[in-house]
Amino acid sequence: MACMKLGSKSDAFQRQGQAWFCATGLPSDVIVEVDEMSFHLHKFPLLSRSGVLERLIAEASDDGEEGCVIQLSDIPGGAKAFELVAKFCYGVKLELTASNVVHLRCAAEHLQMTDEYGEGNLITQTEIFLNQVVLRSWKDSIKALQACEDVLAHADNLHMVKRCIESLAVKACTDPNLFGWPMTDRGPMQSPGGSMLWNGISTGARPRNASLDWWYEDVLSLSLPLYKRLISVMESRGIKEEIIAGSVTHYAKRFLPGLNRRQSMSGEHSTRLVAVAIASAPSEEEQKHLLEEIDGLLPMQKGVASTKILFGLLRTAMILRASPACVSNLEERIGMQLDQATLEDLLLPTFSYSMETLYNVECVQRILEHFLVLDQATGGASPCSVDDGQLMGSPSLTPITMVAKLIDGYLSEVAPDVNLKLPKFQSLAGAIPDYARPLDDGLYRAIDIYLKAHPWLTDSEREQLCRLMDCQKLSLEACTHAAQNERLPLRVVVQVLFFEQLQLRTSIAGCFLVSDNLDGGSRPLRSGLMGGGPNEGGWATAVRENQVLKVGMDNMRMRVSELEKECTSMREEIEKLGQGKGVWRSVPRKFGLKIKSQMCSAQEGSVSDQKAAEKTKERRNGKHMRNLSVDG
Structure with missing residues (x-):
């Protein structure tokens, strides 16, 4: 820490208990009391430097009392600051530092120690040290600003707080690598050029570059009011x-x-x-x-x-x-910035005794609403579209889709809470727009967990809860699980079966299309093979791929057959129930079983047509082989 030495005389002050004495060989003729400390001094050195002490000594002498006693109870910095003031008046050696210069400057102003009472008085000396030494150094400016907290009112009147903050703000807004400060202030082991010294010899090594957060740790020593003022000035300077x-x-x-x-x-x-x-x-x-x-x-x-x-x-x-x-x-x-959060972040416990739930669901609801408002204001677009009941395009990881996945995971975590009311669960799950969920698997999982943890829900409440998800947006694995889920309402199970069969039918049609393309492309490969061309490897690869596709199609046919049997069995059970009560006669049409029946019939026709086509093809191949044998 930089310092400035004043005075040239040796220290003649001695402390005895709560009193200071100046051993100059002359008896003391004035006592200055500061707080609980008393200073036994001489009038001339004091009144020749301070206008206030001159006036107080004159007033005490006019009273005619024995001994001149002066009370200084309101001097900035207290007894410690006045001790340095007294040494300065006597010309005793002392050091100005960043830690004591603020108190000395305030005390000198309070005692009117201007150049009128002596050239190079204490006000002038402290101002020179502040401007030329302290305010040019980051660390010294920090220390001086810390010292201002003890005498804040006086330091503010002298604009010392403002000057220190301005100095710090300027340095914080400037890249320290350009000037080598503040963390690389020149010391005994650093050359003027900035390279490090070893035994006085330059090594050529440079101090490591400083990041933009180099000043974070230093300002922790400031009180909150001073820190706020520093941040305010930094903002005004465009940091x-x-x-x-x-x-x-x-x-x-x-x-x-x-x-x-x-x-x-x-x-x-x-x-x-x-x-x-x-x-x-x-x-x-x-x-x-x-x-x-x-x-x-x-x-x-x-x-x-x-x-x-x-x-x-x-x-x-x-x-x-x-x-x-x-x-x-x-x-x-x-x-x-909810899209940057994690599931662990969202699990905010309930700290209020008035709320029964384990986690603060209402807080997450409000956070989600803020995100959705901002997303709409910024023109958040749908990541995917739905056309004729089919998802079109591949959804991208947009912020809204990331938030939808995050909320679905949060719903799965809070669903086991038996105290979580249905309206709260529905409100949070339904707040996510439909386009934000490319798949509803996460929502289905949360609903299933909630139904398992709340078995007392009525049928209408279960159906109301299941309306939150779109069965058409469930994956094949989720459809398989949902079709066997006893906790779901019957209406939802029928819808799931329908869309599962629709997905299988679409997949089979796609496989047939691929197979036909392979069959059409096999002719030139076959001719090339018979001619001994270079397509032998391509033909073998195509045959293997065709075999794999056929195995896959056989598995799909078996799955379709199982689903048809389940659909037929469910329809028979519903019809049996309808024979007992007239109100159930409309159930098959209401639940879409008529569509299901047509779907199954169409699927059966499709499979039958495919088998007939295969038999026709086999007969043609056999006839062709017989013709070849006759020709031979």
Whole structure:
């Protein structure tokens, strides 16, 4: 730390208990009392440097009392600052540093120690040191600003706080690699050119480059009011919002221990950091006030702060019962970048005794609403479209699809909670637009878990819940599971069977198309093989692929046959029920079984036609072989 030496005389001050004495050989003729300390001094050195002391000494002498006693109870910096002032008046050697210059400057102003009472007085000396030494150094400016906290009102009147903050803001906004400061301030082991020295010899090694967050740790020593003023000046100077947000969150981690509990920390250094944080942790009320101030300092912009940090702030705000405005702002910030969150982030426990659910579903609902509003405002487009009941195009991982997948996973986690009411579950699941889910497998899983955990739901409530998913958007595996799921309403099972058979029919038709293309392309391969051409390997490959396709088609035919049997059996059971009660006679038509029957008949016709075509082809091949034998 830089310093400036004043005075030339040896130190003649001696302390005895709560009193200071100046051993100059002359008896003391004035006593100056500051707080609980008394200074036994001489009048002339004091009144020749200070206008206030000159006036007070004159007033005390006019009273005619024995001994001149002066009370200085309001001097900035207290007894420690006046001790340095007294040494300066006597010309004793002392050092001005970044830590004491603020107190001395305020005390000199308070005592009117101007050049009128002596050339090169204390005001002039402290101003020179401030402007030429302290404000040119980052670390010294930090120390001086810290010292301003003890005499904040006096330092503000002298614009010392403003000057220190301006100096820090300028340095923080400038790339430190351009000038080699502040972390590379010139020291005894560094040459003027910036290279490191070993035993006074330049090694040519340069200090490592500094990142843009080099100043985060240094400003942690500032109190919240001074830190807020520093951040405000930095913003006015155009520093990037990402850098501001990084500093604010770093400051929050230092004084909000709750933010560090969810982070994995290991090693001796991490243990020491945790111990320091716990030892210096402020009270809950102070943490609450700090959190609300941090919320005001964070820029309201997407991506400037990590989603995990924002969730940590929100969780801490709920624990500390911060103001509703603070909680709402944090929810809005998270909603702006919900697509960057993880399932673990969303699992916010309920900290209120009035809510029965294990997780705060209502908070997640509000966060999702903020995201959807922003997505609509920015023109969020559908990642895929539906045409004639079929999904067209391949969905991309857009933010809305990522959020839909995240919410489906969250619903699966909260579904086992028996206290989660059906309207809350439906509201959160139904908030996602239809186009955001390319497949409804995740939603089906969440609904199935909810039905299993809530077996007391009525049939109407089950049907109402199942309307949230689109059976047409279930994968083949999900359809197979749903068709055998006893927890689903009968109407939903019939719909699932219908769409499952539709998917199988489409797949079989596609396989037939591929097979026909292979058969059409086999003729030139066969002719090439008979002619001894180079297509022998291609023909063998085509034959193997055709065999694989035929095996696949046989498996599909068996699956279609099983589904037809299940459909026929279900139809017979429903008809039996309809014979007992007239109200059930309309059930087959209502549940779409007529369509199912037509579907099965059409499928049977398709399979029969295919078998007939195969037999015709075999007869033709046999006739052709007989003709070849006769010709031979």
